[in-house]
Amino acid sequence: MAPSARVGIAGTSAGNIRSVVNALNRLGIRAEVSNDPAVLTKATHIILPGVGEARTAMEALDRSGVSQWLREARVPFLGICLGMQLLFERSMERDTSGLGIVSGTVRRFETGTLKVPHMGWNTVAPVQPSLLLDGIAPEAFFYFVHSYYAPVTAETLARSDYGIAFASVVQRDNFYGVQFHPEKSGTAGLQLLRNFIERC
Amino acid sequence: MLTARIIPCLDVKNGRTVKGTRFVDLRDAGDPVELAARYSDEGADELVFLDISATLEERPTFLAMVERVAAAVNIPFTVGGGIGSVADVLRALDAGADKVALNSAILRTPSLLDEAAQTVGAQSIVAAIDVRQENGGWTVYTRAGTESTGRDAVAWAREAAGRGAGELLVTSMDRDGTTMGYDLPLLRAIGQAVPVPLIASGGAGRLEHLRDALRDGGADAVLAASIFHYGTFSLADVKTYLQNEGIRVRW
Numbered sequence: 001m002a003p004s005a006r007v008g009i010a011g012t013s014a015g016n017i018r019s020v021v022n023a024l025n026r027l028g029i030r031a032e033v034s035n036d037p038a039v040l041t042k043a044t045h046i047i048l049p050g051v052g053e054a055r056t057a058m059e060a061l062d063r064s065g066v067s068q069w070l071r072e073a074r075v076p077f078l079g080i081c082l083g084m085q086l087l088f089e090r091s092m093e094r095d096t097s098g099l100g101i102v103s104g105t106v107r108r109f110e111t112g113t114l115k116v117p118h119m120g121w122n123t124v125a126p127v128q129p130s131l132l133l134d135g136i137a138p139e140a141f142f143y144f145v146h147s148y149y150a151p152v153t154a155e156t157l158a159r160s161d162y163g164i165a166f167a168s169v170v171q172r173d174n175f176y177g178v179q180f181h182p183e184k185s186g187t188a189g190l191q192l193l194r195n196f197i198e199r200c
Numbered sequence: 201m202l203t204a205r206i207i208p209c210l211d212v213k214n215g216r217t218v219k220g221t222r223f224v225d226l227r228d229a230g231d232p233v234e235l236a237a238r239y240s241d242e243g244a245d246e247l248v249f250l251d252i253s254a255t256l257e258e259r260p261t262f263l264a265m266v267e268r269v270a271a272a273v274n275i276p277f278t279v280g281g282g283i284g285s286v287a288d289v290l291r292a293l294d295a296g297a298d299k300v301a302l303n304s305a306i307l308r309t310p311s312l313l314d315e316a317a318q319t320v321g322a323q324s325i326v327a328a329i330d331v332r333q334e335n336g337g338w339t340v341y342t343r344a345g346t347e348s349t350g351r352d353a354v355a356w357a358r359e360a361a362g363r364g365a366g367e368l369l370v371t372s373m374d375r376d377g378t379t380m381g382y383d384l385p386l387l388r389a390i391g392q393a394v395p396v397p398l399i400a401s402g403g404a405g406r407l408e409h410l411r412d413a414l415r416d417g418g419a420d421a422v423l424a425a426s427i428f429h430y431g432t433f434s435l436a437d438v439k440t441y442l443q444n445e446g447i448r449v450r451w
Contacts (some may be wrong), residue, residue, distance in 0.1 A: 018296045118204050
């Protein structure tokens with residue numbers, strides 16, 4: 001374990017942020033939740049869990065100054081679920097401008113034959129080698145809950161399928177994003193979090 | 201591809217599981233946290249905890265249990281029973297639950313669903329619907345199944361999803377505890393009416409019942425209590441059977 005790791009979790013301590021803290025604690029990693037850039041700046045790693053809805057979440061990041069700070073962060077960053085979607089240029093969820101770190105537009109799953117949200121355990125298939133997925137089986141299951149999805153592009157590290165192929169893991173430089181919830185994905189999820197802290 | 205979810209359900213009263221369990225080697229068979237960890241290790245895809253405590257005084261005990269479950273288990277879990285306000289929803293999520301099931305309160309005040317979904321997101325809100333077959337249709341019951349609302353179950357399911365429930369937990373009271381199988385026509389009727397995931401509940405007794413709910417009932421997940429608690433089947437039994445029947449499961 002990396003005892004020197006100090007994870008900053010961007011956000012307020014509401015909702016499922018608790019789950020991320022719990023998962024890190026199980027790995028013996030300290031984590032601090034804050035929406036103050038001055039606090040986050042002391043972290044060795046940043047996680048953006050992102051709960052709720054894109055516009056509201058983005059506005060909160062803008063208000064606190066975290067979005068401006070994040071764009072220039074040089075430490076390893078992991079966006080989870082909505083936190084990953086906010087890395088993109090744009091989300092069709094209330095037509096929201098994202099952080100613009102990863103290129104592409106996040107769109108809603110078409111309802112029809114599909115149930116939306118996409119909720120449950122799905123496989124994650126790597127399309128590029130990555131430290132984040134190191135030691136995780138090529139078709140490992142992770143837990144997803146989302147109604148919007150990111151496109152498969154050159155910045156996609158792994159993809160999943162739900163009626164359409166979508167990006168389930170993305171990377172641009174030090175910025176990683178996962179559409180699923182590693183904090184809720186059993187041993188594979190813990191391995192991914194460990195990789196993020198120790199390898200990324 | 202998305203897999204079918206197998207969900208053991210634990211009834212909790214005053215911080216203890218109420219029904220007996222097959223786990224005789226557990227240090228304390230009544231401890232829901234220990235049981236949750238066991239089910240999670242055995243391959244449960246999610247867990248549901250229903251607080252059947254009768255009084256408000258017992259509520260803090262339940263929340264303390266939720267916190268302990270969240271620290272012990274890293275698969276998703278839903279909590280329900282006596283959730284009456286957005287403040288209750290927030291307390292449960294802050295304690296570490298992933299989803300909150302609402303039942304009587306949203307029948308009394310349907311706008312609570314809109315409010316809850318707007319506050320925490322539809323993905324964390326489950327509408328639990330208790331149903332009895334009546335006069336050739338299905339009627340929604342409230343207050344732990346003791347009181348008829350007179351409402352049609354399919355219409356209420358549609359309204360609940362429209363107001364922001366991200367998932368429906370549909371229990372057939374006619375089948376609950378009978379081990380006769382889920383009410384498939386009910387599941388089909390609701391599944392065709394709503395675009396959100398559907399959890400089938402009430403009646404599981406044999407492996408075929410789980411298959412039928414997923415394959416013929418169109419459910420996305422199956423909830424069961426006694427078959428797991430009494431050791432009729434393990435989660436591995438269920439998943440092996442379903443896989444052999446052509447239903448995708450997580451290993």
